[in-house]
Amino acid sequence: MDIQQLKYFLALANELHFWNTAEKMSITQSALSRHIMSLESELGLQLFVRNKRNVKLTPAGEFLKEKWKAELIQFEAIQKHALQIHLGQYGTVSIAHPDSISSFFLPDFIKKIYAVFPKLKIELLQLTYEQQEEYLKNYKIDLAFSREENQSPLIGSKNLFSENLCMVVPIDHHFKTTDDVTNKTLLTQKFILTTGGAGSSYDSLIAKVYKHYQIDPHSHISCEFGSTIIPLIRNGLGISILPQSYDRQYNNEVRFIPLAFTTSLYINWRKDDPNTLISNILELIL
Numbered sequence: 001m002d003i004q005q006l007k008y009f010l011a012l013a014n015e016l017h018f019w020n021t022a023e024k025m026s027i028t029q030s031a032l033s034r035h036i037m038s039l040e041s042e043l044g045l046q047l048f049v050r051n052k053r054n055v056k057l058t059p060a061g062e063f064l065k066e067k068w069k070a071e072l073i074q075f076e077a078i079q080k081h082a083l084q085i086h087l088g089q090y091g092t093v094s095i096a097h098p099d100s101i102s103s104f105f106l107p108d109f110i111k112k113i114y115a116v117f118p119k120l121k122i123e124l125l126q127l128t129y130e131q132q133e134e135y136l137k138n139y140k141i142d143l144a145f146s147r148e149e150n151q152s153p154l155i156g157s158k159n160l161f162s163e164n165l166c167m168v169v170p171i172d173h174h175f176k177t178t179d180d181v182t183n184k185t186l187l188t189q190k191f192i193l194t195t196g197g198a199g200s201s202y203d204s205l206i207a208k209v210y211k212h213y214q215i216d217p218h219s220h221i222s223c224e225f226g227s228t229i230i231p232l233i234r235n236g237l238g239i240s241i242l243p244q245s246y247d248r249q250y251n252n253e254v255r256f257i258p259l260a261f262t263t264s265l266y267i268n269w270r271k272d273d274p275n276t277l278i279s280n281i282l283e284l285i286l
Helices: 005-013 017-023 029-043 059-085 106-116 129-137 199-210 224-233 243-252 276-285
Strands: 048-050 055-056 091-096 121-124 142-145 154-172 239-244 254-270
Touching: 005 029, 005 059, 017 029, 017 199, 017 243, 055 059, 055 243, 091 129, 106 121, 129 142, 129 154, 129 254, 142 276, 154 199, 154 224, 154 243, 199 254, 224 239, 224 243, 224 254, 239 243, 239 254, 243 254, 254 276
Parallel strands: 091 121, 091 142
Antiparallel strands: 048 055, 142 254, 154 239, 154 254
């Protein structure tokens, strides 16, 4: 018994006419008869009562018609679902991202994905720098946006864009432009320090900014997430250095002063990932 035999049986059960059924199924009447007889022989029961004029379902045939109709609908739905997964049109993708792109880049990226793959399920999460590589390698996430270019030979990494770092100060702060940001003026400021994690190139970049202005800031507050740092700045607890992406979300609450330093956004993925879905998403952005 195979799926095609079930389809022939269900078609005949609906039509109750061999010639009409054979025509609809694009086979000969004799071939249809052989399939039905083979099915009956395999099952060890009679499905139809036939004579020269009529074809009727037996009670067993009536029972199997209802059961197999439901089974076939479910089977075809499962088969379609599997094909969509194979083609990369369906499934779940987990994406890690830095806090800084939550309002600027990420929403447009997700919108672009759903325009092409509306049936996808997307999971978004924020991880530390150390966690991202481990999660990628162990298939806990599928893609990772980061401020870091991953150097692992197992992970692909591409620079998507670069943007300025900004000195972020309260809206009523006396720093108005870049000219106000000097070694002398910074020495009197309290800093809310950003943290990228051990070995983070982002931390190295921030260190270059401090070195440029010849300062060594210390603070009782340090944090990895800009969405936490900015309310602290707004409440006068210090100033900080953050990517300009945050300006899209918080430009009326604090002041962003662009500095002559840039930070990049990378997308990272497993190079040997066999999932067609991930390949299709990467094509949208690379």
